[in-house]
Amino acid sequence: MTTFEKVRDITVEQLSVDADEVKMESTFIDDLGADSLDIVELIMAFEEEFNVEIPDEVAEKIRTVKDAVELLDKEK
């Protein structure tokens, strides 16, 4: 699975959205309806799935699916 696919699947599960709604340019909050708690849960799920640690100051900058994919690719 590509990083995008993994991020998409986690996002679908956490936010209860359809897979085809999750695009690289989608923003978690505005496009996918996440609230601040959803973001925390997403970050924790990413950390678990990719076995990385995402510091708060990095996490704060994640707005879009692309931001998450690029960060996780870099951390891998």
Added chain:
Amino acid sequence: MQIEGKVAFVTGASRGIGRAIAIKLAEAGADVAVNFAGNAAAAEEVAAEIRKLGRKAVLVQGDVSSTKAAAEMVDSVIAEFGRCDILINNAGITRDGLLMRMKEEDWDAVLDTNLKGVFNCTKAVLKYMMKQRSGKIVNIASVVGVMGNAGQANYAAAKAGCIGFTKSVAKEAASRGITVNAVAPGLIATDMTKILPEKVLEEMTSGIPLKRAGLPEDVANAVLFLVSDDAAYITGQTLHVDGGMVM
């Protein structure tokens, strides 16, 4: 008011109020993880009582004031039962003394166990409750956290902190179907209050409208209500179980 098949983690469950809560929740159908710090024999007795009721019990030894220990304990509860539906933050200690004479270590010890312990266990459990989209947390505060008490500045500060913590986490977790409430016991007959001089106990009792000390079961009954579905619409509250000391 049944909680059939739920999994409860009760801290400080080997004695006193914690013991009564653990057994009460088991009576109502919950499997219980019994946390204790030092008294393994007492904790084993509580576990045996729970098993007699036909429920599962596991012993979880550890110091709630350690963030690492708390996380490991919660992970072990999840490993054992696969979930955690109910957290009762009950573990507490006292190091009484007038402020003028209170040592830094007396302050730290009480704040570490009674307040940081609540933070540690709640944070560790919340991760799983968030995923479950359900959970009940009850923090055992104290009448002293509301009224204050000469000789208990550390204990009162920790318990008042516990009430503020309860309200904040209730707001944070509400959207995930998790309720967080506090129970504030008054004078309850336990090992913790047994050490008080007879005269002090008499004086305290005379100031209680119901004119008697409460029993650990009185507190356990309130806790059971708050973790049951009957209290589904109640969150962020502090339920006083004190014979009317605070109104």
